[in-house]
Amino acid sequence: MGEDNADELRELGEQLQDASTVLQVQEIRNAWLGRKGIITARLKGVALLPVEERRQAGQQWNSVRLAIETMIDDALARLQNQEEILQLEQERLDMTIPGIEPAVALLHPLTRVRRLVEDVFLRMGFTLSYGPEVESEWYNFEALNIPPNHPARDMQDSFFVDIPNLVLRTHTSPVQIRGMQAAAGQLPVKIIAPGRVYRRDDDPTHTPMFHQIEGLVVDHKISLADLQGTLLAMTKDLLGSDIRTRFRPSYFPFTEPSMEVDVTCAACNGTGCRVCKGTGWVEILGSGMVHPVVLRNGGYDPKQVTGFAFGLGIERLAMRIFELDDLRLLYQNDLEFLSRFSRYTGRPAL
Ligand SMILES: [Zn+2]
Structure with missing residues (x-):
C-alpha cells in the first residue's frame, strides 16, 4: 500500500469535491466500490498474491475501502442536506402573494x-x-x-x-x-x-x-x-x-x-x-x-x-x-x- 493508496484517496477526494449532486456521488461510488469498481478489482487482485502477502494486503485494502466508504457517505450526507434546503426554498409558500380570483362562479x-x-x-x-x-x-x-x-x-x-x-x-x-x-x-x-x-x-x-x-x-x-x-x-x-x-x-x-x-x-x-x-x-x-x-x-x-x-x-x-x-x-x-x-x-x- 503506501504511496499508491494515498494517491487514490486524494483522487477520490477531488472527485467528491467536484460532485454537486447526489446522483454524481452515486456514480463515483459505483466507479470505486461497484461490482467493476477500482477497489473491488484491487481486492480481487489480493487473491492472486503469494500466500504470505495476502493477509496484510487484504487488511490494507479493506481499510482503504472503509475510508472510501466514509468519504462517500460524508459527501452524500452533505449534498442531500443541500438539496433538501434548496428544494424547501423553491417550494416555500409566500402567504403575502395575492390570490387568483376564479373566472367562474360570479353571480350574473x-x-x-x-x-x-x-x-x-x-x-x-x-x-x-x-x-x-x-x-x-x-x-x-x-x-x-x-x-x-x-x-x-x-x-x-x-x-x-x-x-x-x-x-x-x-x-x-x-x-x-x-x-x-x-x-x-x-x-x-x-x-x-x-x-x-x-x-x-x-x-x-x-x-x-x-x-x-x-x-x-x-x-x-x-x-x-x-x-x-x-x-x-x-x-x-x-x-x-x-x-x-x-x-x-x-x-x-x-x-x-x-x-x-x-x-x-x-x-x-x-x-x-x-x-x-x-x-x-x-x-x-x-x-x-x-x-x-x-x-x-x-x-x-x-x-x-x-x-x-x-x-x-x-x-x-x-x-x-x-x-x-x-x-x-x-x-x-x-x-x-x-x-x-x-x-x-x-x-x-x-
Ligand atoms: Zn334620460
Missing part, C-alpha cells in the same frame, strides 16, 4: 339585482313564493280578470303549449292567486314571487324570456298609501335616497286603480336623453290595488279585505342600475361584459 348581474330586490322586501317582512313557468290559462288569465278578448291572450303575444289550456306564463301575477290559495284565508298575505316569464317579443328592450318579481299584500284596510310607501322605500333602497319617483295612472285588468311607477333616468339624471326618449323618466314597474275579482278568485272576500300588488321587471331595473341601453347584452354570455358588474352590491341604504 340579473341574479345580483333579483337578490337585492328580494332583500329589500324580506327586510319588510315579505316571504318568497314560487309558481310554475308552464301555467294554466285560468291562473295566467281568467283568475286575474283578463278577458278572452284581451291582446295578451292572442297567439301573437303569448307562447302556448301543445297541451290545451296551458301557456308559458306571461307574468308572475298567477302567483298572486296561488299565494292567496296557499294562505287559505289567513292574514296578512305578504309575498314576493320572483321568476322567469315568457312573451313573444325580441328587440333591444325586450327578450322572449325575462324575469319579474311580483309582490302582493292582502290584509284588513290596506290602502293606496301602503302601496306608495312600500314602493318608495324600495326605490330609495335600490337606487339611492336622491332618486325621484313618479306614480302615473294606468290600466291593468287585475288592479283597480292601477299605477305605473317611473324613476328619474340614470343616464341624464332627469334632464332628458335617448335612453328615456327625452322624458327624463324610466318606467320600472306596474302596480295597483288588487281587483275584487282577483281577491275573490284567491279565496278572499273583497268586502272584508283589500290588497295591493305590483310587478317589477328585473331586466329593466338592471338596465337602470347598470345604465345599459341594450338588455340583450345580459344574455350573450360575454364573461368580460358580465364580470364588469361582479362587484356591485347595491347602493348604500338610507
Whole structure:
C-alpha cells in the first residue's frame, strides 16, 4: 500500500469535491466500490498474491475501502442536506402573494339585482313564493280578470303549449292567486314571487324570456298609501335616497286603480336623453290595488279585505342600475361584459 493508496484517496477526494449532486456521488461510488469498481478489482487482485502477502494486503485494502466508504457517505450526507434546503426554498409558500380570483362562479348581474330586490322586501317582512313557468290559462288569465278578448291572450303575444289550456306564463301575477290559495284565508298575505316569464317579443328592450318579481299584500284596510310607501322605500333602497319617483295612472285588468311607477333616468339624471326618449323618466314597474275579482278568485272576500300588488321587471331595473341601453347584452354570455358588474352590491341604504 503506501504511496499508491494515498494517491487514490486524494483522487477520490477531488472527485467528491467536484460532485454537486447526489446522483454524481452515486456514480463515483459505483466507479470505486461497484461490482467493476477500482477497489473491488484491487481486492480481487489480493487473491492472486503469494500466500504470505495476502493477509496484510487484504487488511490494507479493506481499510482503504472503509475510508472510501466514509468519504462517500460524508459527501452524500452533505449534498442531500443541500438539496433538501434548496428544494424547501423553491417550494416555500409566500402567504403575502395575492390570490387568483376564479373566472367562474360570479353571480350574473340579473341574479345580483333579483337578490337585492328580494332583500329589500324580506327586510319588510315579505316571504318568497314560487309558481310554475308552464301555467294554466285560468291562473295566467281568467283568475286575474283578463278577458278572452284581451291582446295578451292572442297567439301573437303569448307562447302556448301543445297541451290545451296551458301557456308559458306571461307574468308572475298567477302567483298572486296561488299565494292567496296557499294562505287559505289567513292574514296578512305578504309575498314576493320572483321568476322567469315568457312573451313573444325580441328587440333591444325586450327578450322572449325575462324575469319579474311580483309582490302582493292582502290584509284588513290596506290602502293606496301602503302601496306608495312600500314602493318608495324600495326605490330609495335600490337606487339611492336622491332618486325621484313618479306614480302615473294606468290600466291593468287585475288592479283597480292601477299605477305605473317611473324613476328619474340614470343616464341624464332627469334632464332628458335617448335612453328615456327625452322624458327624463324610466318606467320600472306596474302596480295597483288588487281587483275584487282577483281577491275573490284567491279565496278572499273583497268586502272584508283589500290588497295591493305590483310587478317589477328585473331586466329593466338592471338596465337602470347598470345604465345599459341594450338588455340583450345580459344574455350573450360575454364573461368580460358580465364580470364588469361582479362587484356591485347595491347602493348604500338610507
Ligand atoms: Zn334620460
